[in-house]
Every structure is written in structure tokens, then in C-alpha cells.
Amino acid sequence: MQSVKNLITKMALKQKNSRPFTVIVEGNIGCGKTTFLEYFGKHKSICVLAEPVDIWRNADGHNLLGLMYEDPKKWSFTFQSYVQLTMLQNHLKPTTCPVKLIERSVYSARYCFVEKLTNDGLLAKPSSAVIDKWFQWIIEQNFAQVDLIVYLRTSPEIVYQRILQRKRPEEKTVSLSYLRALHQIHEDWLYHKTLFQCPAPTLILNANLEKSVIEQEYEKCESHILNLRH
Numbered sequence: 290m291q292s293v294k295n296l297i298t299k300m301a302l303k304q305k306n307s308r309p310f311t312v313i314v315e316g317n318i319g320c321g322k323t324t325f326l327e328y329f330g331k332h333k334s335i336c337v338l339a340e341p342v343d344i345w346r347n348a349d350g351h352n353l354l355g356l357m358y359e360d361p362k363k364w365s366f367t368f369q370s371y372v373q374l375t376m377l378q379n380h381l382k383p384t385t386c387p388v389k390l391i392e393r394s395v396y397s398a399r400y401c402f403v404e405k406l407t408n409d410g411l412l413a414k415p416s417s418a419v420i421d422k423w424f425q426w427i428i429e430q431n432f433a434q435v436d437l438i439v440y441l442r443t444s445p446e447i448v449y450q451r452i453l454q455r456k457r458p459e460e461k462t463v464s465l466s467y468l469r470a471l472h473q474i475h476e477d478w479l480y481h482k483t484l485f486q487c488p489a490p491t492l493i494l495n496a497n498l499e500k501s502v503i504e505q506e507y508e509k510c511e512s513h514i515l516n517l518r519h
């Protein structure tokens with residue numbers, strides 16, 4: 290465990306520019322991003338930025354996540370605009386740590402969620418175009434540079450069970466078919482690489498594993514990251 294962290298730190302210090310070595314953690318809803326972040330976040334050289342779900346739940350007293358699930362046609366634009374802003378804030382957050390580990394990114398917000406909402410007719414095309422204009426501008430400005438993507442790959446059936454178990458009130462309407470569709474978009478983007486561009490090399494982990502054995506899977510990061518960097 291210690292050696293993984295030391296290696297990441299060493300590699301990160303090799304970065305030619307002053308930007309931290311930036312890793313984004315992606316995967317379906319309920320795939321275990323938070324557990325992954327907790328595992329690597331124990332080290333002081335890694336700046337961990339969890340997804341700002343609590344901020345989405347309280348924008349000046351408004352639960353935008355809840356509103357989006359209650360009435361996606363009415364609130365998806367509001368919610369996804371705010372997601373994009375808060376993700377950008379994470380990408381830009383200064384840190385003195387050599388490594389930055391971010392839960393999700395502007396990329397999955399745009400490529401997975403905005404894409405799905407638009408395809409389903411829940412986000413009107415003009416609204417989706419505005420989100421995309423902001424997204425393209427963020428990329429052009431190099432505000433969301435990434436060095437590595439960790440894809441926590443799961444099966445939709447397994448994440449469905451996890452979501453049922455965690456009982457997040459806003460997610461009670463999340464269906465297995467929605468998770469299957471979201472899974473397919475993640476797969477096409479990060480596994481088959483047939484949809485959109487990957488902003489960095491991708492490391493794929495089996496995140497179907499139980500919590501008790503998942504740390505062995507996390508350890509695979511060591512050799513993969515080393516291979517990617519040399």
C-alpha cells in the first residue's frame with residue numbers, strides 16, 4: 290500500500306509542469322468511487338476531491354439532485370449546469386499535493402449524463418447545446434487536464450443492488466434499465482473507446498468485487514500506473 294503511494298508521488302514529481310498528476314475516477318452510479326477515493330486518500334501527498342453531492346443537494350436551500358430525479362424535463366438543465374460548475378471547480382482547485390484524485394469530471398458529466406438526458410429527450414437540444422458550449426470552452430482553456438482515468442467497471446445488476454441498499458432518498462426512482470443504459474455509455478466511452486475521446490489513458494478495474502477483496506484490485510494501480518509512465 291505504502292509503495293503504491295510512494296510510486297504515484299514519485300511519478301507525479303516528474304511532471305514537467307507545475308500541475309499535479311491528475312487522476313479522475315469514473316464508473317456507473319454505485320460502482321464504488323467513494324471507496325476507491327477513501328483507500329488512496331489516506332496519504333498526505335494525494336489531494337482527494339470527492340464528488341460534491343452534498344453541494345448539489347443544497348444550492349441556497351434547493352436540492353437540485355432531488356429536483357432532477359423528480360422532474361428531469363424541468364430540472365435537468367439546472368442540475369447539469371451546476372454539476373458542470375462544481376466539477377470545474379474541482380478541476381481548478383489549487384493544491385500543493387503532487388497528486389490530485391478527483392471523483393468524476395466534466396467529461397463524464399458531459400459524455401455520460403448530458404448525453405443520456407439529451408438522447409432521452411429530457412434535456413432539450415438547445416439546453417444541451419449551451420452545456421456543450423461551456424464544456425468545449427472549458428476544454429479549450431485547458432481547465433480540465435487529466436493524466437489518468439481509472440474506470441471502475443461493474444455490471445448494472447450489481448450497482449442496482451448497491452443503490453437499493455444505500456437508500457439515497459433522491460435515487461429511489463433509479464431503474465435497472467437506466468443503469469444499463471448508463472453502463473453502456475461508460476463502456477463505449479472508456480472500454481470500447483467508440484464514443485467520444487478519452488482525455489487520458491484508461492486503467493480498468495473490476496469493481497464488481499466485494500469490499501472485503503477489492504483492495505487487491507486497487508493494488509493493480511501500481512503496475513499499471515508504472516507502465517503508463519515509463
Ligand code: DCP
Pocket residue numbers: 316317318319320321322323324340342354369372393397398399402403460
Ligand atoms: N449524477 C447525475 N449527473 C451527473 C453526475 C451525477 O445525474 N453529471 C447523479 C447520479 C447519482 C448521483 O448524482 O444519483 C451521484 O452519482 P455518482 O455516480 O457520480 O456517484 P455515486 O455516489 O454513485 O458514487 P459511488 O461510485 O461511490 O457509489
